[in-house]
Structure formats: C-alpha cells, structure tokens
Amino acid sequence: MFTGIHFIPQDTKIGFVRLRTITWIISALLTVVPLLLVWKVGLNFGIDFQGGTLIEIQTKESVADLGDIRAKVHGLNFGEVQIQEFGAPNAVLIRIAAQPTEKEQQESIAKVKQVLGDQVDYRRIEVVGPTISSELIAGGTVAVVVAMIGILIYIWFRFEWQFAVAAIASLVHDVTGTIGLYSLLQLEFNLSSIAAILTIIGYSLNDKVVIFDRIRENLRKYRKMPLTELLDLSVNETLSRTVLTHVTTFLAMMPFVLVGGEAIFGFALAMCFGIVIGAYSSIYVAAPLQLILGVKRDGGMAAAPAKTTKAGARARA
Amino acid sequence: MLHFPQWKLILVFGVVLAGLIFSLPNVFPRATMESMPGWLPHKQVNLGLDLQGGAHLLYQLDEDEMIEDWLGKLRDDVRETLRKDRTPYTDLTQNLAGRSVSVKIREAADFEKAYEDLRKLSVPVSNTFGLTGAQTLEVSRSGDNGVTLKATDAGLTQRMDSAIQASIETIRRRVDAFGTTEPSIQRQGRNRVLVQVPGISDVERLKRLIGETGKLEFRMVDAGANVQQVVESKQVPVDDELLYSKDDPPQPYVIKKQVLVSGENLVDAQPGFDQRTNEPIVTFRFDATGAKRFARATQENVGLPFAIILDGKVVSAPVIREPILGGSGQISGNFTVTEASDLAVTLRSGALPAKLTVIEERTVGASLGADSIASGKQATLLGMLLVVIFMFVAYGLFGLFANIALLINIAIIFGVLSLIGSTLTLPGIAGIVLTIGIAVDANVLINERIREEIHSGKSPVAAVEAGYSRALTTIVDSNMTTLISTLVLFWLGSGAVRGFAVTLTIGILASMFTAVTVTRLMVSTWLRWARPATIPI
Numbered sequence: 001m002f003t004g005i006h007f008i009p010q011d012t013k014i015g016f017v018r019l020r021t022i023t024w025i026i027s028a029l030l031t032v033v034p035l036l037l038v039w040k041v042g043l044n045f046g047i048d049f050q051g052g053t054l055i056e057i058q059t060k061e062s063v064a065d066l067g068d069i070r071a072k073v074h075g076l077n078f079g080e081v082q083i084q085e086f087g088a089p090n091a092v093l094i095r096i097a098a099q100p101t102e103k104e105q106q107e108s109i110a111k112v113k114q115v116l117g118d119q120v121d122y123r124r125i126e127v128v129g130p131t132i133s134s135e136l137i138a139g140g141t142v143a144v145v146v147a148m149i150g151i152l153i154y155i156w157f158r159f160e161w162q163f164a165v166a167a168i169a170s171l172v173h174d175v176t177g178t179i180g181l182y183s184l185l186q187l188e189f190n191l192s193s194i195a196a197i198l199t200i201i202g203y204s205l206n207d208k209v210v211i212f213d214r215i216r217e218n219l220r221k222y223r224k225m226p227l228t229e230l231l232d233l234s235v236n237e238t239l240s241r242t243v244l245t246h247v248t249t250f251l252a253m254m255p256f257v258l259v260g261g262e263a264i265f266g267f268a269l270a271m272c273f274g275i276v277i278g279a280y281s282s283i284y285v286a287a288p289l290q291l292i293l294g295v296k297r298d299g300g301m302a303a304a305p306a307k308t309t310k311a312g313a314r315a316r317a
Numbered sequence: 318m319l320h321f322p323q324w325k326l327i328l329v330f331g332v333v334l335a336g337l338i339f340s341l342p343n344v345f346p347r348a349t350m351e352s353m354p355g356w357l358p359h360k361q362v363n364l365g366l367d368l369q370g371g372a373h374l375l376y377q378l379d380e381d382e383m384i385e386d387w388l389g390k391l392r393d394d395v396r397e398t399l400r401k402d403r404t405p406y407t408d409l410t411q412n413l414a415g416r417s418v419s420v421k422i423r424e425a426a427d428f429e430k431a432y433e434d435l436r437k438l439s440v441p442v443s444n445t446f447g448l449t450g451a452q453t454l455e456v457s458r459s460g461d462n463g464v465t466l467k468a469t470d471a472g473l474t475q476r477m478d479s480a481i482q483a484s485i486e487t488i489r490r491r492v493d494a495f496g497t498t499e500p501s502i503q504r505q506g507r508n509r510v511l512v513q514v515p516g517i518s519d520v521e522r523l524k525r526l527i528g529e530t531g532k533l534e535f536r537m538v539d540a541g542a543n544v545q546q547v548v549e550s551k552q553v554p555v556d557d558e559l560l561y562s563k564d565d566p567p568q569p570y571v572i573k574k575q576v577l578v579s580g581e582n583l584v585d586a587q588p589g590f591d592q593r594t595n596e597p598i599v600t601f602r603f604d605a606t607g608a609k610r611f612a613r614a615t616q617e618n619v620g621l622p623f624a625i626i627l628d629g630k631v632v633s634a635p636v637i638r639e640p641i642l643g644g645s646g647q648i649s650g651n652f653t654v655t656e657a658s659d660l661a662v663t664l665r666s667g668a669l670p671a672k673l674t675v676i677e678e679r680t681v682g683a684s685l686g687a688d689s690i691a692s693g694k695q696a697t698l699l700g701m702l703l704v705v706i707f708m709f710v711a712y713g714l715f716g717l718f719a720n721i722a723l724l725i726n727i728a729i730i731f732g733v734l735s736l737i738g739s740t741l742t743l744p745g746i747a748g749i750v751l752t753i754g755i756a757v758d759a760n761v762l763i764n765e766r767i768r769e770e771i772h773s774g775k776s777p778v779a780a781v782e783a784g785y786s787r788a789l790t791t792i793v794d795s796n797m798t799t800l801i802s803t804l805v806l807f808w809l810g811s812g813a814v815r816g817f818a819v820t821l822t823i824g825i826l827a828s829m830f831t832a833v834t835v836t837r838l839m840v841s842t843w844l845r846w847a848r849p850a851t852i853p854i
Contacts, residue, residue, distance in 0.1 A: 002713040002714070002853065003713045003714075003853040003854055004709075004710065004711045004712040004713040004715070004716060004853075004854060005710055005711060006768075007711060010768065010769070010772050056685070058684070102377075102674050102675065102676055103674070106524075106674075106675050106678075109521075109678075110521060113521070121682060121684060122680075122682055123681070123682040123684060123685035124679075124680065124681050124682065124685050125520070125678065125679070125680040126678065126679045126680070127675065127677065127678040127679075128677050128678075129674075129675070129676040129677060131377065131676045132375065132676050132677045139809050140809070142809070143805050143806065143808075143809040146805050147801060147802040147805040147806075150801045150802075150805065151798050151801050151802070154797060154798060154801060155798070158794055191814055192744060192814060194809075194814075195744060195806055195814045195817055195818075198802045198803075198805060198806050199751065199799075199802065199803075199806075199817075199821070201802050202798055202799035202800075202801065202802030202803060203751070203754075203755075203799060205795070205798035205799070205802075206755070206758070206795035206796065206798055206799050207795070209791070209794045209795040209798060210762065210791050210795055213790070213791045213794060237769070238765075240765050240768075241761050241762055241765040244711060244761045244765070245754070245757075245758040245761045245762075247707065248704050248707055248708065248753075248754055248757045248758065248761065249751070249753075249754025249755070249758070250754075251700065251703040251704050251707055252700040252701070252703065252704050252750045252751070252753045252754045253700065253747075253750060253751065253754065254700070254703075255695070255696040255697075255699035255700045255703070256696045256700070256747060256750065258696075258699075259692055259695050259696050259699065260692050260693065260696040260747075261688060261689055261692035261693070263367070263685075263689055263743055264689075264693075264743055264744070264747060267744065267747060268747065271747070271751070
C-alpha cells in the first residue's frame with residue numbers, strides 16, 4: 001500500500017542550535033532591518049489609520065485614461081491625491097487625503113462623482129473620518145498588545161516563564177519582520193493588516209508550542225543530555241511536522257495571493273510571509289533562546305544554577 | 318483505542334450529519350432550495366456587504382447640538398417656572414461648556430421659594446431596570462441669590478439614549494422608503510448609529526435622505542423689514558432671523574422667530590403634482606392642534622407672506638391668499654420628482670433629534686462583490702485541492718482519512734454559519750482557508766507521532782494509540798494560542814475583519830473534533846477491519 005512520501009527523513013541530525021552564532025546575526029538583522037525600513041521609508045498607511053477617501057472605479061473603456069482622471073481629480077484641490085491602476089488596466093484607485101472636517105470628507109465623494117460622471121462604475125467607496133481613524137489606531141494597537149499579553153500568560157501558565165519569554169521574543173521578531181514587508185513593498189497598511197498580524201501571532205505561536213512541548217518532554221526523558229544537544233534533538237524530532245504543516249498552510253493560502261483578487265492580496269501576501277518567517281523563528285529564535293534564558297530542570301544540568309522549579313516538580317510527579 | 322462506546326459513535330455521526338444537513342442549502346442556488354421539502358433546513362449563509370454589495374454608514378449624533386437643544390428647553394422651563402411664581406429674575410443664561418443654565422433671583426425674599434420650585438425641574442433618571450437613583454439635573458446655589466442648574470452625566474446619558482433610539486426609528490422609516498431587503502440599523506457605542514443596507518445602488522440619495530434633520534417650521538416673513546438693508550448692515554431686528562433659501566444662489570429672507578406650526582404637528586406628507594402647473598409638490602396634513610394653529614395664523618395674516626423652513630433653509634415663501642382652515646396644504650419649491658418624494662419621506666418619518674454626521678462609510682458595488690465571490694471561491698478550491706493532494710502524497714491512506722475529515726470540517730463551518738446566521742465576508746473566506754491549514758496540522762501532528770512510535774518499534778495498534786494520545790495535548794495547546802488571538806480580533810474587529818475571526822474560531826473548534834475524533838474513528842474502524850501487520854504511514 002502507498003505509505004506516503006517521507007519528505008523529511010526520520011533521523012535528521014541538523015545542528016540548528018549549534019550554528020546559533022550565525023543564526024543570531026540573521027535573526028537580529030531580520031528584526032532590526034525592518035525597523036530601520038519603517039523608520040526611514042515608512043509605512044503606506046491606508047485610510048483606516050490616516051483618514052481619507054478611497055474610490056475604486058472601473059471605466060467603460062478597456063484601458064483607463066489615468067492622465068485624464070488625474071487632471072480632473074487634481075482640479076478639485078483636495079490636497080494630497082493618489083491615483084493608480086488597481087489590478088486591471090481599466091480599474092483605477094483614487095485616494096484622497098484626510099480633509100479638515102467630516103463634512104468636507106463626505107463632500108469629496110460627491111465632487112469626484114461630479115467630475116467623473118456616471119460613465120464609470122463606482123466599485124468601492126470608503127470614507128474614514130478623523131474620529132474613526134484615531135479610534136482604529138488605538139484599537140489596533142490595543143489588540144496586538146492584548147493578544148501578546150494573553151498568549152504570554154497562557155504559555156507561562158502551561159510551561160515556564162522561559163518559554164513565555166522566548167515565545168514573545170520570537171513573536172516580536174515575526175511581527176517586525178511582517179511590518180518590514182509592508183514597508184518594503186509599500187503594501188497598504190490597514191485594518192486587515194492588523195488582522196494579518198494577529199493571525200500570524202496566533203499561527204506562529206502554534207508552532208512554538210509544538211516545539212516547546214517536545215523540549216519539555218525531552219527534558220524529562222533525557223536528564224543527562226547537554227542542553228544544546230537536547231534542543232537540537234527536539235527541533236529535529238519535530239522538523240518533519242514543522243515543515244509539513246507550514247507547507248500545507250502555505251499551499252492553502254498561496255492561491256489567494258495569485259487569484260484572490262486585489263481586495264485580499266495584501267492580507268494573503270502578509271499571511272504567506274508570516275507562515276515562512278514563523279517557521280524560521282520557531283527553529284532559530286524560540287528554541288535557541290532557551291539556552292540564554294536557561295530553562296531549568298531536575299539534576300542541575302541546566303545552564304542556569306539548578307533550583308527546583310515547577311517544571312521539575314511536575315516532572316517528578 | 319479501537320473501541321468506541323456506542324454513545325460516542327452516535328454523537329460523532331450526529332454531529333457530522335447535522336453539519337452536512339445544515340450546510341447543504343449553501344450548495345444549491347436559492348431557487349432550487351425553495352422547491353425542496355419544507356422540513357429540510359433552508360437557511361443559507363448571509364453574505365457580508367463586501368460580497369453582495371451595499372452600503373455601510375456609521376453616523377455620529379452631534380452631542381453638542383443635542384445638549385444645546387436641551388439647555389434651550391431648560392432655559393424656557395426656568396423662565397416659565399419663575400413667571401408662574403411671579404418672581405422677578407435677571408441674568409438668565411445658558412452655558413454650553415458648563416452644560417448648565419443659571420439665573421439670578423432679584424429679591425432675596427423670593428429666593429428660597431424659587432430655589433425649591435426650580436429644584437423640581439430635576440427628575441429622577443430611570444432605565445429599563447427602573448429608577449437608578451440619579452437625577453437629571455444638579456441644582457445648586459451660586460453667588461448672591463443665584464441658582465445653577467447643571468445637567469448630570471446620568472441625565473445626559475438618558476437624553477442620549479432616547480435621542481439615539483428616536484434616531485434609529487426615524488432612520489428606519491426613511492430607509493424603508495427605499496424598499497431594499499433587510500437593512501440593519503443598530504446603535505454603536507454611546508452616540509453612534511450603524512446603518513447597513515445590502516444591495517443598494519444609489520448611496521448618495523440614501524445619505525441625503527438620512528442626513529436631513531427634517532425639522533420643518535412654518536413662520537411668518539417679516540414684511541416690514543428691508544431685506545437688502547439687513548443683509549448689508551448685518552443688523553437683524555430682535556425678533557427676526559436672517560435665513561436663506563435652498564436655491565442656487567441662495568435668496569435671503571428676514572423671518573420672524575416665532576414658530577406658527579412645526580413638523581411635530583404633521584400627520585401625513587405625500588408627493589404629488591400641482592394641478593395647475595403640473596409641478597412636483599408635497600402635500601401635507603396637520604393634526605387637530607396643528608390645524609387649529611395654522612388656521613388662526615392664516616386668518617390673521619391674509620395677504621402677507623409666510624415661510625416654510627426645512628432645517629434652517631427656506632423652501633418656499635408664498636403669500637397667504639385666504640385662510641387655510643382644512644388643516645392641509647402643499648409645499649412647492651421647484652422640486653424634481655425624486656426631491657419631492659424624498660421630502661415627503663423625510664417629513665413623514667419625523668425629525669431627527671439632532672444632526673447626524675457620517676464618520677465612516679464603506680460602499681461596495683454589486684459588481685465588485687460578485688468578483689470577490691468568484692475569486693474567493695476559485696482561490697479556496699485551488700488551495701483545498703493543493704492541500705488534499707499534498708496530504709495524500711505525504712501520508713497515503715492516513716492522508717486520505719485527514720482529507721475526509723477536512724471536508725467534514727468545512728461542511729460544519731458552513732453549517733454553523735448558516736445556523737447562527739453569521740455573515741460570510743471575504744476575509745471570512747480567508748479564515749476558512751487558514752482553518753484548512755490548521756485542521757490538517759492536527760493530522761500532521763498525529764501522523765508524525767505515529768511514525769515516530771512505529772520507528773521506536775511499537776505494534777500498529779499501540780503506535781496509533783500513542784500517536785493520538787500524545788499529540789492531543791500538543792494540538793489543544795497550539796490551537797489555544799490561535800484562539801486567543803482570534804478572540805481578540807473578534808472583540809476589536811468591525812465588519813469584514815470580524816467575519817474572519819468568526820470563521821476561524823468556528824473552524825478551529827470544529828477541527829479539534831474532525832481532525833482528532835473523526836479521523837480516530839476512521840482509523841480504528843480500518844484497523845479492526847483490515848488487521849494490518851504494519852501501518853502504511
């Protein structure tokens with residue numbers, strides 16, 4: 001009978017943690033470079049966070065005359081206006097910067113409709129006034145922080161504080177990396193980006209938990225094994241799962257990048273990126289961090305001074 | 318491991334069957350469903366505004382305007398109370414920032430009685446559970462013989478509650494005039510109303526209709542004033558007000574402040590045509606009080622012009638040719654047919670308690686919605702196909718089990734969505750896809766564990782048993798972290814994003830059932846039936 005192809009052999013002995021000097025540098029770069037990018041280049045904030053008007057139109061002609069549309073909309077003196085092709089040659093996205101009052105913001109639509117006439121199909125109109133945009137910024141930030149704290153508490157509760165700290169550190173790595181992608185590609189950063197980040201947090205953690213689980217199991221099983229070796233063993237034992245699960249999720253999400261349409265493109269791309277960076281950080285950030293944090297166990301074999309901890313007590317029980 | 322108690326079998330089959338039955342309506346077009354027997358579930362998943370097209374409008378009630386209105390009325394009440402007592406007073410003022418009205422009593426001897434009477438203007442605040450113990454006003458002495466009536470937070474909240482409630486009813490009557498299906502009008506937070514109208518094409522008209530406060534007044538034009546002079550000198554006579562018409566360019570009018578009759582006394586308004594000029598007009602009818610007042614006013618002012626004022630703009634200013642005694646009349650003002658019919662709707666639905674401003678708008682055209690459904694469907698099917706093939710390639714028979722469980726999982730998601738009447742959005746579809754990844758992840762964990770156990774030399778049954786039981790805690794732990802972040806997303810999210818959190822949450826919960834219990838049932842049945850010497854994994 002067909003038993004399936006073993007993509008990853010059973011007994012890999014790759015020295016993931018042994019190579020930590022190199023991977024620390026890579027991980028540090030993956031965290032710092034995105035921050036520099038955001039600082040220097042900035043994020044392309046969508047109207048959710050900046051306020052403003054967004055109008056997506058489709059022209060009757062097969063190719064939209066961007067120059068003509070630009071001239072007409074610029075004539076309305078809204079301040080900053082962006083006009084770009086959106087997914088198809090006859091689809092155009094018009095973005096108008098936030099106007100001083102809610103009323104003027106509202107009137108901007110009517111004015112655009114007046115100059116463009118009803119020869120175009122208005123596919124999508126979004127107006128976010130200053131009140132809402134500042135609330136959304138606050139809400140988005142609170143959400144990410146609350147999710148992180150919730151997860152921190154959960155891991156702390158289920159494992160040890162060292163695992164919780166390692167988890168949060170690798171999450172920060174994943175989140176900055178993802179935000180860096182938004183900055184690098186100048187993808188629109190909006191509410192669905194926050195959703196993407198929160199999902200990446202949840203999904204990436206899912207993976208850390210599996211490896212932590214194995215580390216905990218091996219800590220009890222091999223009491224004399226040096227920690228570096230034990231961490232490598234744990235990562236290797238779960239490697240096949242780590243790779244397969246990320247491949248399946250990636251396969252499921254990828255079609256949304258390719259054929260999902262413009263509306264969900266940014267979200268799907270961020271998710272795909274998050275899946276990859278999440279896999280990386282599970283192996284190269286979360287696991288080796290245990291060495292530094294000195295995860296404790298019975299028998300005084302840990303890097304940190306031996307002390308009976310909850311894990312030890314539980315392992316003995 | 319191999320043995321499943323009977324109750325568990327029944328439960329598993331029951332849940333799977335229910336999932337399939339409730340998700341079934343989504344497979345067929347609506348027309349086919351209607352011809353099915355009545356005992357089958359007919360509910361389909363609601364599509365979000367981003368998929369079926371429609372308007373999402375978030376309105377905010379102008380709190381300052383509402384407070385100003387209230388303070389104005391309070392000032393009138395204070396004046397009325399003191400006049401009734403024949404108490405001389407001075408400095409009756411209202412202060413918007415301080416949310417208060419203050420007055421000075423002239424004679425110290427009158428003070429105590431006046432103070433007691435003014436205190437009676439404050440009434441207890443009640444909510445749906447009864448009295449709250451709070452009062453609407455805080456009445457205090459200030460300076461020499463001064464009284465300050467300050468609106469309390471509880472009083473303002475009560476005002477806001479009733480204003481929002483009244484706004485929702487008014488908006489509902491106005492939106493209903495469009496005849497669209499299933500508009501949703503809900504309160505959000507303290508001073509907001511969310512209006513969602515699926516499948517609407519003319520959003521500008523909808524906004525115009527909701528945005529009009531609809532405050533109608535009949536007032537006399539001050540025939541004695543020289544309009545030109547008032548406009549130039551900007552000196553309006555004490556009892557008058559300078560208002561403009563809705564025309565382009567606006568015409569100035571000097572209007573008396575006194576209101577003859579207001580829209581509150583209107584019982585009906587209908588669009589129609591003037592019989593002589595064939596121009597679109599709005600005909601209206603007053604209630605008994607309104608009719609009496611209008612009759613008296615028109616009797617006293619034959620030959621003089623009066624003004625019909627809507628939201629502070631003069632609609633028309635005809636001359637009273639003869640007393641209007643029947644309590645009905647007409648408004649003409651160079652309307653188009655649509656304008657006349659919208660005005661009739663506005664007047665019929667009553668005035669809004671205060672101005673509503675759009676602070677967020679999201680409108681999706683039907684064509685974009687249809688495109689999103691098509692591409693969402695295509696991407697989901699493609700993603701699923703890739704995952705199903707990959708799982709089979711990676712795990713053979715056990716991959717097949719996982720794939721069957723995956724299909725059941727998706728059926729359960731649609732079944733639950735249809736059952737709880739939740740809305741499917743484009744991010745929601747992405748949530749389903751992510752669920753696919755997470756659901757098969759559980760099987761990856763189990764299957765990898767089984768492989769390890771076999772590798773360490775366990776018998777097939779023991780390996781499968783250890784695989785399932787050891788993987789379970791890991792599956793629960795890892796899904797918990799994802800659940801935590803989706804719950805946060807649900808709590809924070811609005812509209813489309815919330816749809817993502819909903820499908821992902823349902824999907825994760827369902828996956829713990831399908832990927833673990835359902836596949837275990839399949840595996841153990843197969844083990845008992847085939848009694849394999851080795852596990853093909």
